[in-house]
Amino acid sequence: MSGGRSTDYNPRPMTVRTRFAPSPTGYLHIGGVRTALFNWLFARRHGGQFLLRVDDTDAERNVAAALRPILDGFRWLGLDWDEGPEVGGPYAPYYQSQRGDRYAEAVERLLATGAAYRDYATGDEIQAEREEAQRDKRRFLYSRRWMAETDADAARFEAEGRRAAVRLKMPREGACRFRDLVRGDVEFEWGLEQDHVVQRADGTCLYHLASAVDDHDFAITHVIRAVEHLSNTPRQLFITTALGYEPPAFAHVPYVAAPGGAEKLSKRKLDRYLRHHEFKAIYDRGLSVAERSRIEVSPETFNPVVVDFYRAVGYDPDALLNYLLLVGWSLDDRTERFTRDEMVAHFSLERINRAAASFDPVKLAAFQERRMQALGVDERVARATPFLERAGLVAAPPSPAELARVRDVVAAAGERIKVAGDVLDYPEFFQADGDVAYDGKAFDKRLRKDGVAPRLRRFRDRLEATRPFDAATFERTLHEFVEAEGIRIGQVIHAVRVAVTGKAVGFGLFEGLAILGPDACLARIDRALARLASQDSAA
RNA sequence: GUCCCCAUCGUCCAGAGGCCUAGGAUUCAGCCCUUUCAAGGCUGAGACACGGGUUCGAAUCCCGUUGGGGACGCCA
Numbered sequence: 001m002s003g004g005r006s007t008d009y010n011p012r013p014m015t016v017r018t019r020f021a022p023s024p025t026g027y028l029h030i031g032g033v034r035t036a037l038f039n040w041l042f043a044r045r046h047g048g049q050f051l052l053r054v055d056d057t058d059a060e061r062n063v064a065a066a067l068r069p070i071l072d073g074f075r076w077l078g079l080d081w082d083e084g085p086e087v088g089g090p091y092a093p094y095y096q097s098q099r100g101d102r103y104a105e106a107v108e109r110l111l112a113t114g115a116a117y118r119d120y121a122t123g124d125e126i127q128a129e130r131e132e133a134q135r136d137k138r139r140f141l142y143s144r145r146w147m148a149e150t151d152a153d154a155a156r157f158e159a160e161g162r163r164a165a166v167r168l169k170m171p172r173e174g175a176c177r178f179r180d181l182v183r184g185d186v187e188f189e190w191g192l193e194q195d196h197v198v199q200r201a202d203g204t205c206l207y208h209l210a211s212a213v214d215d216h217d218f219a220i221t222h223v224i225r226a227v228e229h230l231s232n233t234p235r236q237l238f239i240t241t242a243l244g245y246e247p248p249a250f251a252h253v254p255y256v257a258a259p260g261g262a263e264k265l266s267k268r269k270l271d272r273y274l275r276h277h278e279f280k281a282i283y284d285r286g287l288s289v290a291e292r293s294r295i296e297v298s299p300e301t302f303n304p305v306v307v308d309f310y311r312a313v314g315y316d317p318d319a320l321l322n323y324l325l326l327v328g329w330s331l332d333d334r335t336e337r338f339t340r341d342e343m344v345a346h347f348s349l350e351r352i353n354r355a356a357a358s359f360d361p362v363k364l365a366a367f368q369e370r371r372m373q374a375l376g377v378d379e380r381v382a383r384a385t386p387f388l389e390r391a392g393l394v395a396a397p398p399s400p401a402e403l404a405r406v407r408d409v410v411a412a413a414g415e416r417i418k419v420a421g422d423v424l425d426y427p428e429f430f431q432a433d434g435d436v437a438y439d440g441k442a443f444d445k446r447l448r449k450d451g452v453a454p455r456l457r458r459f460r461d462r463l464e465a466t467r468p469f470d471a472a473t474f475e476r477t478l479h480e481f482v483e484a485e486g487i488r489i490g491q492v493i494h495a496v497r498v499a500v501t502g503k504a505v506g507f508g509l510f511e512g513l514a515i516l517g518p519d520a521c522l523a524r525i526d527r528a529l530a531r532l533a534s535q536d537s538a539a
Numbered sequence: 540g541u542c543c544c545c546a547u548c549g550u551c552c553a554g555a556g557g558c559c560u561a562g563g564a565u566u567c568a569g570c571c572c573u574u575u576c577a578a579g580g581c582u583g584a585g586a587c588a589c590g591g592g593u594u595c596g597a598a599u600c601c602c603g604u605u606g607g608g609g610a611c612g613c614c615a
Binding site: 206333 | 552606
């Protein structure tokens with residue numbers, strides 16, 4: 001596939017080029033997004049390009065399906081890629097599974113220059129050496145016993161029925177030094193490095209080789225990735241220089257740690273994180289939104305460690321990005337709120353922290369809340385409506401009347417709607433009068449009290465005569481009523497709220513009554529009164 | 540086990556020898572506001588892991604201890 005492309009040296013471009021290399025796993029990890037964000041920001045900051053490369057050297061057949069949620073996640077977050085899957089680019093293809101001939105070519109060159117050798121050891125033989133090293137409490141180093149130094153060696157091994165993998169012939173002396181843009185000067189003893197396999201016996205090649213070749217082929221200037229890769233860097237540098245490439249700059253960012261802990265955040269440890277109360281609260285909240293909006297909850301993706309969780313619950317992508325930016329990076333001692341442009345304008349690798357930081361979903365929620373407050377009503381309506389549609393509370397698409405209702409509710413609920421899915425806390429404004437569910441506790445506390453029923457009936461009659469039917473008028477009416485009855489405001493307002501909305505809590509009652517309109521309000525009060533009467537007689 | 544890294548409030552960060560009786564955010568507690576719930580306002584609690592140096596002076600530099608973590612694949 002590499003066609004007529006000249007293979008050896010790409011001219012080092014003047015522009016910054018970064019990449020994020022997802023492997024098609026079917027989900028986008030929150031820590032991965034943070035790394036991707038740093039890459040994206042750095043490229044945008046310097047007017048360069050950000051690209052996506054698909055690390056599918058271990059290819060299975062459903063790469064496309066497993067990649068889609070990841071690309072969707074990037075799109076949702078607004079992290080656009082200049083080159084990569086779906087958009088292509090001048091260095092296509094961007095799938096490692098399609099670049100095999102480039103890797104094979106590189107392996108040949110490595111072999112030709114003596115930077116690599118054909119190795120005929122079997123897995124068991126390597127394993128035996130490894131165990132021996134373990135027993136001697138020393139770091140394993142392959143003996144090179146089955147290394148084919150000549151064609152004759154190779155022929156002899158092959159006659160034994162052995163098949164060759166290709167290993168790097170790592171230096172056994174000296175040190176590999178390089179300057180990491182986050183960690184400063186780092187040094188690794190060459191003598192401690194393995195003779196890593198770069199090509200399997202079946203001819204397929206491995207990640208490190210592919211990565212080094214691709215980074216060169218794609219003219220990547222800055223490799224910004226998680227620290228897990230720090231110790232992989234010497235072997236990649238070895239490959240890179242053996243191939244005659246100019247190495248990119250490296251920046252290894254710390255991993256994102258588990259909530260309240262220090263170990264690496266892992267998608268597979270959800271059960272353990274749920275023991276963390278705050279984490280569980282976020283999860284439960286999301287779960288209730290998902291249930292009510294009938295979102296399919298798969299343990300694979302409905303997980304606060306996976307980005308899709310936040311989309312499903314109605315978080316704002318900018319809030320997530322803003323929060324993630326601050327996990328391991330800061331501008332100064334007080335700036336926390338960043339618009340996308342501000343992030344781009346201020347981001348720098350120098351200010352990335354060296355220590356791992358734990359993921360705090362509660363602080364993320366705080367960012368989300370503030371972000372939501374900053375959005376106008378129209379925007380909040382646009383985000384909330386799909387949740388109501390999925391819950392079957394409005395038609396899809398909603399009628400003009402429904403849309404007006406959504407707008408009224410969202411405006412009245414104001415800051416109570418912290419994630420778009422929170423709109424589902426107010427189903428009573430979208431349900432038929434007879435469908436409104438009563439909170440039993442609230443009903444007992446506010447309505448099942450001596451004297452409440454007759455008073456509620458008197459208030460109902462006053463309400464019926466009240467015009468115009470708006471919040472300000474209700475407030476006046478209520479105060480007049482309270483004075484006439486010689487009671488405190490709390491002695492009637494809670495009863496009205498429970499009767500009309502079924503709940504003890506909610507946004508301003510007067511706004512609520514106005515939104516519902518006279519017919520619904522009166523019908524609901526009558527219904528509550530009837531329920532009170534029937535249950536009293538039953539009891 | 541071997542190699543490497545990290546270490547400031549519960550959590551995220553600021554701090555690059557004197558501006559630090561350590562600052563901001565979040566969380567938590569109390570108060571105010573209030574028809575409930577939120578929001579908001581105010582107040583408060585809360586940290587330089589420990590031990591040695593260096594220095595007139597150390598959260599900041601050095602060494603050690605302890606603790607935590609990561610990497611050690613014919614995975615990516």
